[in-house]
Amino acid sequence: MNRNIRDYYEGKKILVTGSAGSIGSQIVTELSRLDPEVIRILDNNETGLFEVEQKFGSRRIRPLVGDVRDRDRLRRAVEDVDIVFHAAALKHVPLCEYNPFEAVKTNVQGTQNMIEASLDEEVEKFILISTDKAVNPVNVMGATKLLAERLTTSANLYKGDRKTVFSVVRFGNVLNSRGSILQVLREQIKNGGPVTLTDEGMTRFVMSIENAVSLVLHAAYLAEGGEVFILKMPSLRIADLMEVVVEELAPHYGYRPEEIEVQVIDKRCGEKLFEELMTPDEAAMALETDEMYIIKPGTCSDSNINYNSMTTRKLKKKDIRCILKDIGYL
Incomplete structure (x- = not known):
């Protein structure tokens, strides 16, 4: 990692919300290597917090059981903090x-609560973790994250x-994060199938957890206020991803790939055929x-950016296979 970025985080007091989740816990992992003074980890998942604390010990980690819906709790959590990474959210589209309105309470009201607490304490930087589903949203989750982005900027x-400087990091689909398609496919193959494909033409932008968190840490260092940071990332056909996973994992669980049925079902409630950055x-x-791409209000760009996953x-299947091996899935 860039020496300037290492120097930036050294000695900082940092709060990570949603720190028991896939992204939040990986942010904590990377921050712990950069010698901050303290990392406060806030989540309403008591067991998840306990596990994060056990992983890192108590020297720099301060676990805070709490919910972003609770303004009073957040005021205390943000006291004397330099940087806030706001990763807490409801993220599953069908749920x-x-x-x-539960999504509204967490993703919208919870974000505003964090913003107000950060303003009151004059936090140095506030970084919201968002999603490409906030672009032209067709579902509740995307709409709430779009509003969270607007509240932040x-x-x-x-x-x-x-x-306080307020900026946003917008992700694509994070491979092998908790509840992601890769975890679902593994369980379906382990049980002998079928694996379920919602639409043969569905495409997604994808990124690894490590790349996602690297983007977050770079964004906080670069942020001046109002930006949306987006990692350059490849796209793939979900059908190609599924074929690779079946070919690789079926023998591991005692099946031949051709024995695993692919069942095409309807799109899930609120699901898009493609995503946009x-x-x-x-x-x-x-x-x-x-x-990365950096969307900066007031800037005029002549970039010819293709931002549609369709x-x-x-990615070709051989490239997908390499990525899955690189992230330790295969």
Whole structure:
């Protein structure tokens, strides 16, 4: 990691919400290597917090049981903090469809609660973890994350003389995160199938947990206020991903690949056929670096960015296989 970034985090007091989740816990893992003064980990999952604390010991880790819906708890959690990484969210699309206002309470009201607590304490930087499902959303989860993004970037406009910088990191699909398609496929193959495919034409942008967290840490270092940071990432056909996983895992569980039936079912409630990294209006404000796109309000860009997972070049099966091996899935 860049020496400047290492120096930036050294001695910092940091709060990570949703720290018992896949992304939050990996943020804690990476931060623990950068010599911060303290990492406060906030989650409403008591067992998950306990496991994170046991992994790292108590020297730098301060576990805080709490919920982002609770304003009073957040005020105490943010006291004297330099950087907030806000990863707490309800993320499963069908569950949010059937429990819409619970998604609003956590993803929208919870984000505003974190923003207000961070403003009151004049936190140095506030980074929201978002998703490409916030772009042209068709489901509750995406809509709540879009509003969370707007709440975050708009906080820069009314903060007055307070020093807090508010920015957003927008992810694609994080491979092998908790509850992701790779974990579902493993269980289906272990049970002898069938594996379920919602649509043969479905595509997604994908990234590893490690790449996702690297983006988060770089974004906090670079943030000046109002940006949306997006990692450059490949796209793939879900059908190709599924074929690779069946070919590799079926023998591991005592089956021949051809014995695992592929069952095509309807799209899940709220599910999109493809994802987008940004809207056309955002693309007109997007700056391009070697590793990421940075949407910066007020910027005019002439970049020709292909931001649709349906029209971008897809990973071939051999490339998918290499990525799955690199992340330790195969």
